[in-house]
Amino acid sequence: MHRKISSHIKILYITIGLAVISIFTASAQLTPFEKSSDKNYTATYAEVTAYYQALAKQHPRQMHLFNYGSTDVGKPLTLVVLSKSGVFDPVVLKKQNKRVLLINNGIHPGEPEGIDASMMLTRDLLKDKKLPNDVVLCFIALYNIDGGLNRGVSRISQNGPVAYGFRGNYRNLDLNRDFIKADSRNALAFMQIFNTWQPEVLLDNHASNGADYQYVMTLIETQKDKQNPILADYTSKTLSPELYKRMAAGGYEMTPYVESMKEKPDSGIVAFLETPRFSTGYGAQHNVISYMTETHMLKPYNKKVYATYTFMQSLINICQRDAKKIGELKRQADAAVAKQQTYALNWGLDADKFDMITFKGFEAGHKPSDISGLQRLYYDRNKPFTKQIKYYNTYKATITVNKPIAYIIPQAWGRIIDLFRLNKVAMKQLQQDTTLTVQTYYIADYKTRSKPYEGHYLHYDVSLKTVDNNKVKFYKGDYLVYTDQPVNRYIVETLEPQGVDSFFAWGFFDSILGQKEHYSDYVFEDIATQYLKTHPDLQKKLDSAKAADTKLAKSGSAQLEFIYQNSPFFEQTYLRYPVGRLLTR
Structure with a gap:
């Protein structure tokens, strides 16, 4: 009798113990957002890190954490990867024909909905065994760690949470303007993630400023006329309409991102043109279907989090449903871009066309x-x-260009070479010093912003003087970049000076804009006099210029400068864009 009672007590203790452990585990899996009484709290960087580490220990087979590079604040960028098959090698996953969905959170830590929603979603997918079969999910836990550590209430127009991170990173850069210039170490780490996992679909979670309206969430998608046509046909006719439909069914009806034509939305709204400096514009350069959610600043924080959760779940479900189709469309788009001849460098709104x-x-x-x-x-x-x-x-398209067979980049421009490597651009180095006949640009004119923008004085309205059959000496180690690659858009749009987010626009080549040599007037007077005597054609050219320009006719120094610039003494590299265009093999 005593033994039976004792065994029953042991069973009771074990049962109670398991129940306590179960309750404790369930409680431990709650996010800081869920634990807060009013659901008006966003997790700190330390809480985000601890949460994912604990979750990874509970689900070691289907969840791995990877650290990439370093951010400007000195901490690595953490990527949370969920794989139902337990395979976490991106090369193997591509061979297995798996899709990759990359979700970015906290690029603006004052817009933290995605951070909290992703924490809940990863837990629920693992706990409920609902990971998709054919889609590997990659979550950047908190991209702008720097800004996340700078916690306060700087977005004063926003309705919650009670405290959150700052928009700028440790260098005070807006990371959603840094995808081409890559000034931050955060952006370099992102490029490593992006080009290692090679997603077919990218989502970047945000919250908006601006007008007031009834929607909890608005949506930015790659602008259809700027997107690869193969992908645009699918997103505009299938994927985006399905997302709108599912969000409405889930209680979060959406509208396109609200950028008013005039003061108020009633005047009409304009599709956001996400150029390559933005995450979605950068994604489009790589033929990646890209979305940006924008929850509304004035809606309660809990609604913004749950709307983001619902959107991510909807996107995952559609990507699983259309996994094979999305993969095939990506392959078709890559092949088409590799063969594409003409590329747009800038775009302008057609205000005569609109939908209701x-x-x-x-x-x-x-x-x-x-x-x-x-x-x-x-x-x-x-x-x-x-x-x-x-x-x-x-x-x-307001400016277009035909691609050359190849670009030649002098090795002196090492920062561009490093970025090309990160973006998986195939390059070959010259094996010996070589004089090549190339098409070269001279910068004829440009405008520059009067104030710095994200650490740069941006150039725009660039006009070029093109010189064909120019013989230029290149050196062993310089880089040849053929334009038969899936990443042609990234190559062309960054290397063509007229591109809205080209490397030239961001000031990477500013050193060519300064003249290095000149002359002493009193010495060059005698040289110029002798040169005109032996070059009568230049004398005629000067006389014609003086007849057409009274200011030139009345200025001795201007005439001397005219002779200098039209003589072989003038430096040939001044304003010459150093990247050559090879037009024939």
């Missing part, structure tokens, strides 16, 4: 400011409306 879409907003008006007494804008949430508005979503 249903929009749910709030009536807006003006009233006297309590501060200044002057008129100020306000939105009246007591007056919601549903109406048809114009959606401007057509862009035209």
